Amino acid sequence: MGSFFSLKEVVRYKTLLSNLARRDFLVRYKQAFAGIIWALVKPLVSILVFGYIASKINSGESTARNFLYVASAMLLWQLFSNVFNEVSNSIVGNANLFSKVYFPKIIIPLSTILVCLVDFVISLLILIVLFIIAGEPVHWQIVLAPLFVLLTLINGFGIGLYFATINVKYRDVKFIVPVLVQFGMYVSPVIFSTAYYLERLPQWLHWLFCLNPMVGAIDGFKYCLFGGEAIYNPQTFALSVGVSFLFLFTGIKYFFKFERSFVDYI
Amino acid sequence: MSKDHIIQVEGLSKQYILNRNAAEKSDTLYGNVLGAVKGLRTIGRKKETEEFWALKNVSFEVERGDRVGVIGRNGAGKSTLLKILSRITPPTKGRIEYTGRMASLLEVGTGFHGDLSGRENIYLNGSILGMSKQEIDKKFDEIVAFSEVERFLDTPVKRYSSGMYVRLAFAVAAHLEPEILIVDEVLAVGDAAFQKKCLGKMQDVSTKEGRTILFVSHNMDAVQKLCNKGLLMHKGELLQQGGIDAVISSYISNNALSNGFFEIEKNQIENLSQMGKVLSVSVLNAHNEVSGEIPTGSSWKISIRFVLEKDHDFFVIGYGFQSLFGNPINTSWSSGRPMKRGVYEAVFSNQEIFYTTGQYKIAVGLSNNNHSYFYNDTESFLTISDAGMAYETERIINKDSGLILNQLPVEIREING
Numbered sequence: 001m002g003s004f005f006s007l008k009e010v011v012r013y014k015t016l017l018s019n020l021a022r023r024d025f026l027v028r029y030k031q032a033f034a035g036i037i038w039a040l041v042k043p044l045v046s047i048l049v050f051g052y053i054a055s056k057i058n059s060g061e062s063t064a065r066n067f068l069y070v071a072s073a074m075l076l077w078q079l080f081s082n083v084f085n086e087v088s089n090s091i092v093g094n095a096n097l098f099s100k101v102y103f104p105k106i107i108i109p110l111s112t113i114l115v116c117l118v119d120f121v122i123s124l125l126i127l128i129v130l131f132i133i134a135g136e137p138v139h140w141q142i143v144l145a146p147l148f149v150l151l152t153l154i155n156g157f158g159i160g161l162y163f164a165t166i167n168v169k170y171r172d173v174k175f176i177v178p179v180l181v182q183f184g185m186y187v188s189p190v191i192f193s194t195a196y197y198l199e200r201l202p203q204w205l206h207w208l209f210c211l212n213p214m215v216g217a218i219d220g221f222k223y224c225l226f227g228g229e230a231i232y233n234p235q236t237f238a239l240s241v242g243v244s245f246l247f248l249f250t251g252i253k254y255f256f257k258f259e260r261s262f263v264d265y266i
Numbered sequence: 267m268s269k270d271h272i273i274q275v276e277g278l279s280k281q282y283i284l285n286r287n288a289a290e291k292s293d294t295l296y297g298n299v300l301g302a303v304k305g306l307r308t309i310g311r312k313k314e315t316e317e318f319w320a321l322k323n324v325s326f327e328v329e330r331g332d333r334v335g336v337i338g339r340n341g342a343g344k345s346t347l348l349k350i351l352s353r354i355t356p357p358t359k360g361r362i363e364y365t366g367r368m369a370s371l372l373e374v375g376t377g378f379h380g381d382l383s384g385r386e387n388i389y390l391n392g393s394i395l396g397m398s399k400q401e402i403d404k405k406f407d408e409i410v411a412f413s414e415v416e417r418f419l420d421t422p423v424k425r426y427s428s429g430m431y432v433r434l435a436f437a438v439a440a441h442l443e444p445e446i447l448i449v450d451e452v453l454a455v456g457d458a459a460f461q462k463k464c465l466g467k468m469q470d471v472s473t474k475e476g477r478t479i480l481f482v483s484h485n486m487d488a489v490q491k492l493c494n495k496g497l498l499m500h501k502g503e504l505l506q507q508g509g510i511d512a513v514i515s516s517y518i519s520n521n522a523l524s525n526g527f528f529e530i531e532k533n534q535i536e537n538l539s540q541m542g543k544v545l546s547v548s549v550l551n552a553h554n555e556v557s558g559e560i561p562t563g564s565s566w567k568i569s570i571r572f573v574l575e576k577d578h579d580f581f582v583i584g585y586g587f588q589s590l591f592g593n594p595i596n597t598s599w600s601s602g603r604p605m606k607r608g609v610y611e612a613v614f615s616n617q618e619i620f621y622t623t624g625q626y627k628i629a630v631g632l633s634n635n636n637h638s639y640f641y642n643d644t645e646s647f648l649t650i651s652d653a654g655m656a657y658e659t660e661r662i663i664n665k666d667s668g669l670i671l672n673q674l675p676v677e678i679r680e681i682n683g
Contacts, residue, residue, distance in 0.1 A: 015402075016393040023379055023390050030381045100376045101394055102353040263355045264282070 009104040017107050020094075021114035028115070039122045043078050047071045047126065050191045058192060064134035071130050072225050073190040073218045076152050079120040080214055081181040083156025086112035088163035088177050095266045105259050106252075109164055113153055120149070127225075136226070145224040151217040151244055158247035159213075161255040168258070169265050188214045193222075194236070207239070213247060216240030272446060272478050273328040273351070278360035280321040280346050320346040322502040324360070328495075330445075333472050333479045335489035335510055337517050338499035340532055340645060344482045345450060347499065348372060351480065352448050366445030369396055373450075375435030380424030384415055384434055387423055391438045405441040412467070413437035433460055440467045447471070450482045465492055484644045486514055487591030518590055518625055526550075526558040528646035530630065539639035542574035542607075544630045547646035550613075559651040562671065565617040566648070570630050574607045578634045581605040583612045586629035588643060595626070595669065620671040623650050 010017070029035045047070055055066035087109040094108050131138070167173035187209065189197060194215055198206055209215065216237050321343045328334055336344045349355045351362060352370030377394040378387050388409055392402040402409075410416055413434040415426070423431055449468070465488055472479050472492075483489050489496070489510065496513030498506040506516055526549040533543060550567040551557040560566045568585055584599035598614055629643035 013393075013396070015397070015399045019390045019393040023382060023386070026386065027379060027381050097377050097394060099354065100373045101370060101396075103394065103396065260356045263349075 010106060010110070013103050013107050016103060017111050018114070020108065020111035024112065024115045025118060036122060039119045040126065043071075043075055043123045044126055046078070047074050050074060054191050058196065064130075064136075068127075068130050068134055068136060069193065069222065069226070070191060071127055072222055073188075075120065075123050075127060076149070076218055076221050077185055077188060077190045077214065078123070079116060079149070080152045080156045080217070081184075082116040082119065083113055083153055084160045084163075084181065085177050086116060087157055087160025088167055088173055090160075091164045091262060092167050092171070092266065095262075099263050099266065105262060106255065109157065109161060109255075113157060116156075117149075117153070139225070139227045141224040141227065143224075145221060148217050148220040148224060151220065151241065152214070154248045155213045155217060155244050158244065158249075158251035161251035162247075165255050165258050168262050184212070184214065188212055189218050189222075194219055198236075206236070210236035210239045211243050213240055213244040216244060270330045271327045272330045272332075272366065273362070273364045273480075275327070275351075275362050276325050276360055278321055278324040278347070278350060278357050278362065279319060280343075280350060280355070281358040282318045282320055284316045284318050319502050321350070321357070324499075324502075324504045326497060326504060326507055328478060328480070330478055331472065331476045332495050333468075333481065333493045334495045334497060335493035335513070336480060336482045336497045336499060337484075337486070337489060337513065338505075341501070342499035343502040344499050345372070346502075348448050348450050348480065348482060364446060367396070367443075368446040368448065369439075369442045369444035370448035371395075371439045371442075371450070372448070374432055374439065378423055378431070378435060381422050383422055384413075384419045384426070387434065388438055391435065392441075395439060395442055396444075397442060401443070409437045409441050412440060412463075429460070436460075436464055440464065440471075443475075444477070446478045446480070448480045451484065461488070468492055485592040486517075487589075487593065490514060490591070526556045528628075530642050530645050532642055532645065534641045534643070535639060541576055541578070541634055541639045542572060542632055543640050544632065544642060545571045545573060545609075547571075547628055547630060549628075549646075549648050559649045562623050562650055563620045565615070567616070568614045568628060568648070570612045570614075571609065572612070572632060572640075573609045574605055577607055578605045580635045582633045582636075584629075584631045584633070585612075585614050586631070586643065587648070588627040588629060590625050590627060592627070592643075594629075595621075597629075618672070621650050622667065622669050622671055625649050 029038070032038065047067070051067040051070040054070050055061075055063040058066055061069075090109045090112045091105065097103075097108070098105055130136075163173050163177060185191075194209075197209060201209060217240075219237060219240075324343075324347065336347065338344050346355075348370065349372070350357045351364075352368065352372065354370070354372075375387075375391065377391055379390065382390065388406065389399070389402055392405075392409075393399070397405075410419065413430075413436075415430050415434050418426065418430065423434070426434070447468075468479060468481070469492055471477050479492070481489065481492055493510045496506075496508065496510040497504060498513045498517050506513055528547045530544045530546055533539075548556045548569045548571075549558070549560065550569055551560055552565045554567070557566075570583065570585065572583065574581070580602040581604065582599050582602045584597060586597040587595045589595060596619075600612065626648045627643055628646040628648055629641070630646070631638055631642075632640040
């Protein structure tokens with residue numbers, strides 16, 4: 001039993017996985033006149049606001065570069081926060097399904113990832129336009145960028161699974177998650193770079209900052225887009241990525257430990 | 267010859283923990299922290315929970331191709347049993363072994379989304395039930411034909427009539443191809459013609475394709491038609507198993523042991539309404555006493571207590587009288603009128619029509635503005651007995667005399683040719 005046994009089951013239910021994602025995607029923009037354009041609005045507003053703030057404070061860089069940094073980090077952060085939020089609420093939100101039919105419940109949070117990923121791909125348009133405006137060259141590392149998108153998904157999924165499980169019994173989760181997302185953005189290299197933070201934080205707080213699994217993902221993504229200097233140092237990067245996988249494995253384990261009794265507590 | 271067991275269930279038990287004091291147990295972290303602090307003061311005292319065994323040590327075997335009817339009153343553990351068999355909830359004790367693919371249909375249209383079209387919902391629902399895309403593609407035309415909604419395939423299902431909705435939902439489920447199919451009371455919805463079609467489909471699936479079916483229903487007629495084996499459940503225990511006819515007749519005689527007073531607990535109308543509900547049904551004899559048995563030929567009354575939670579513009583209470591197999595015999599209702607909220611009692615009196623001996627189901631329903639929001643036909647019964655026959659005892663009355671025993675006036679005159 002356990003997580004490896006059901007991996008085979010997940011494969012067997014792949015049609016359900018894609019159909020649930022399809023449902024969420026279709027339903028989201030039904031009867032919305034502007035439709036999919038809304039996927040661009042939220043990140044765009046954040047980028048404009050925080051890009052402006054960053055370029056005022058961090059005047060060492062050009063305005064265009066500041067906007068580009070903020071945009072790349074912001075898109076990835078929003079991917080994380082969407083996955084985290086959707087995964088956390090996915091089990092409770094779909095209780096009507098698994099209280100009447102058996103299927104591996106991990107399918108539900110997995111399917112929400114797909115929807116978030118589609119939104120992310122659409123929002124990449126913003127980044128492309130900014131690259132063109134700024135005349136920023138594209139580096140060879142860009143081929144590695146999907147790895148850090150994957151790392152972001154792993155972060156949102158792993159941490160989200162803990163909250164999805166707790167949510168079954170304690171509905172406080174739906175209030176806690178937005179607070180964590182809001183706070184998390186300020187302790188991640190979204191508006192400013194990791195270097196900017198670490199130069200200003202006391203030494204003893206450095207390791208704590210780098211325990212944040214989104215530090216590795218965002219720094220890695222920036223490295224792929226802008227080249228060398230984006231990663232602060234390999235140790236802190238490795239630490240952060242390690243935390244990502246720790247969350248993933250323990251999150252899955254935690255989820256499967258309680259999965260069978262979800263129906264009795266929901 | 268060794269028997270071919272497709273399902274083996276051994277010592278299955280399911281326990282639920284009920285919080286006796288629901289107000290103190292909270293569903294939020296804060297509430298629980300608060301509760302824990304309070305709990306420190308009550309350490310050593312007995313916990314405020316109650317154990318409830320929904321299933322107690324149930325064991326049985328099912329052979330390949332069997333069609334097993336699971337019957338019993340509400341709260342007998344039928345649905346819990348099906349939920350455990352279909353792996354929706356784990357058992358507290360015991361084990362289940364089965365071979366082959368199992369699919370369960372505890373509700374029609376699980377996962378249907380109102381905003382999606384019929385076509386989209388067929389794929390969604392099919393995949394929830396465990397079908398792959400190829401299987402659904404292959405069966406798609408059959409499903410559409412069975413559901414009779416071809417013209418509305420691209421309409422969002424929220425615009426469907428409830429009949430169309432149920433037809434589409436059942437059509438998807440009916441085209442599943444599992445070795446074991448578990449069905450819970452889903453036929454209670456839909457019109458009579460469609461119910462018949464569904465039963466026919468299930469029969470086909472089982473007899474022609476040799477699939478195994480476990481079927482829960484309160485409709486004894488349907489159970490008898492479809493099933494060859496039966497399991498009789500009572501308060502979480504398996505009372506009897508065997509041929510369907512024997513099991514049904516013990517269920518019926520079990521029900522006869524009532525005292526004429528029935529608490530009504532379940533509303534069979536799915537979208538629960540807060541308008542009001544029926545509390546209890548009593549059967550009164552000719553002396554206005556609550557009675558478990560009414561002698562043939564004697565008058566009787568059905569007294570229904572109900573509560574209205576809201577003011578009604580046009581309130582109607584209805585009562586129906588059905589055979590145990592679910593065939594309706596008579597329906598009566600009050601004339602519509604406005605009603606204030608409160609607790610009421612309605613009494614339907616039968617003085618003129620004499621029914622034959624036997625057991626009957628009583629159906630009760632409440633409605634407002636021609637919209638029925640409460641219905642129950644599984645929890646109250648009327649027993650007409652042949653004890654102390656009140657009239658014309660010399661007449662031999664038996665089942666062949668028909669359902670209604672009233673004698674019509676007859677005149678015989680000679681015709682002079």
